[in-house]
Amino acid sequence: MAQNEQEASWSRVDEGRHDTTIEENWLFALRKERFRSRLSGLTHDFFVVRLADAVHAIAITPENEVLFVRQFRAGSGRDSLEIPGGLVDPNEDPMVAGPRELLEETGYAGDPPEYIGALWSNPSLVTSRTITLVIRNARRVAAPKLDHTEELTVEKHPAREVFDLIRKGRVDHALVVAGLLWWQASEEKFSRT
Amino acid sequence: MAQNEQEASWSRVDEGRHDTTIEENWLFALRKERFRSRLSGLTHDFFVVRLADAVHAIAITPENEVLFVRQFRAGSGRDSLEIPGGLVDPNEDPMVAGPRELLEETGYAGDPPEYIGALWSNPSLVTSRTITLVIRNARRVAAPKLDHTEELTVEKHPAREVFDLIRKGRVDHALVVAGLLWWQASEEKFSRT
Numbered sequence: 001m002a003q004n005e006q007e008a009s010w011s012r013v014d015e016g017r018h019d020t021t022i023e024e025n026w027l028f029a030l031r032k033e034r035f036r037s038r039l040s041g042l043t044h045d046f047f048v049v050r051l052a053d054a055v056h057a058i059a060i061t062p063e064n065e066v067l068f069v070r071q072f073r074a075g076s077g078r079d080s081l082e083i084p085g086g087l088v089d090p091n092e093d094p095m096v097a098g099p100r101e102l103l104e105e106t107g108y109a110g111d112p113p114e115y116i117g118a119l120w121s122n123p124s125l126v127t128s129r130t131i132t133l134v135i136r137n138a139r140r141v142a143a144p145k146l147d148h149t150e151e152l153t154v155e156k157h158p159a160r161e162v163f164d165l166i167r168k169g170r171v172d173h174a175l176v177v178a179g180l181l182w183w184q185a186s187e188e189k190f191s192r193t
Numbered sequence: 194m195a196q197n198e199q200e201a202s203w204s205r206v207d208e209g210r211h212d213t214t215i216e217e218n219w220l221f222a223l224r225k226e227r228f229r230s231r232l233s234g235l236t237h238d239f240f241v242v243r244l245a246d247a248v249h250a251i252a253i254t255p256e257n258e259v260l261f262v263r264q265f266r267a268g269s270g271r272d273s274l275e276i277p278g279g280l281v282d283p284n285e286d287p288m289v290a291g292p293r294e295l296l297e298e299t300g301y302a303g304d305p306p307e308y309i310g311a312l313w314s315n316p317s318l319v320t321s322r323t324i325t326l327v328i329r330n331a332r333r334v335a336a337p338k339l340d341h342t343e344e345l346t347v348e349k350h351p352a353r354e355v356f357d358l359i360r361k362g363r364v365d366h367a368l369v370v371a372g373l374l375w376w377q378a379s380e381e382k383f384s385r386t
Contacts, residue, residue, distance in 0.1 A: 006272065008265055008270055008271050008272055009264075009265045009344060010265040010267075012270075022215075022216050022223075023215050023216060023223060025240075027240060028240075030215075030216060030223060033267060035265070035267060037265075037342070037344060039344055040344065042341070044342045046267030047220060047221075047267070048267050048268055049242075049268065071202075072201055072202045072203040072228070072230075073313070073316035073317045074203075074226060074228060074239030074240070074241050074317065074318070075241055075242065075313065075315060075316040075317055075318050075319045075320050075321075076313045076316035076320070077201055077205075077320075078316070079199065079201055079202050080313070080316050080317075117359075117360070117362070118362075118365070119365050119366065119367035119370055120266070120268065120269045120273070120366050120367060121315060121367050122268060122314060122315060122319075122366075122367070122368065123266035123268040123269035123271070123273050123366055124266045124267070124268055124273075125267075125268050126268045127268050127269070127270075128268075130367055149235060149237045151202060151230060151232055151233065163378050163382070166310075166375065166378075167310070167379070167382075169310070169311075172311070172312050172313055173313055173315075173316055174312035174314050174315070174323055174367060174368050175315065175367050175371075177312055177371045177374075177375065178367045178368075178370040178371040181370075181371065181374035181375060181378055182359065182370065182374060184378070185356050185359075185374055185377070185378075186360070189356070189360075
């Protein structure tokens, strides 16, 4: 997994002894964590949201359609058109979590996943990364299995129309857009070489 | 601004009377907000982080290089290579905030900004959107003006190498990747038509 490996310019202070936890629940912990600049020696307490990594899957049918799920999102207060995905369980391999989320949310399964990439979801505040996978030959093999507050509808859109969905504002979740456009840029690079 | 305008499938309950604020500070408010499903009638308390919108600018020099800033990010615990940007001030137009952030962080200014798009940063949890602008003919006109805990270094990379920076994991901030790839996909569409 490609990462920026150079040493960070700020480091934790006194092994976290000055850090505080403001809120902790089943989903995340909100903390203040103290770091010191290696350059200036200044310390600063940063807000940090400790949240699990997420994985999402670009599932492509034999008809070259991409699977989407539409669901309510409380941050935007709107329904959001997204690719299937969710949080990676503790110690779960994202390459396992991706197909699991796809099956739970849509009832679809396909070929073994291909790894596209991992991005920090919002590294100024949140510890979570989002991993993007591609799953080809996706076919409906079961009924979706949803939590009681998950209300999803499944949609299929032709792969060639994906950028139009973004450009027109129909797909407007930044993490979904990053994954979809990375995948499409990879395919174009590949088709050119 | 293109948006998904259809009615949300969940709505706020009792005008927020059951909502609670867990934490409120200069940067954000962490809340629990109650919504009711129009489909099932079930209610659920969702975590919501109320955070201002952000704007970032793809600033392109006359030599067709893109400006980046490298800075520490506490969520990832690493230094992050990003395009210049920041939070939009209350009542500030993102088309004003983008050039302002570019000037403050890098000392560069250029042509009037072109609007690329707006994405929900993480709509399952956060109210913030990220707006992407392009600023051409960017030239250094001043010294950067940084807050005392902002330590930024400016880098320029050829526009044609942007996808390689992403593919190799050197640019790995999802919101930056979404903005850059949207811009590049727009340019390619434009160059084809």
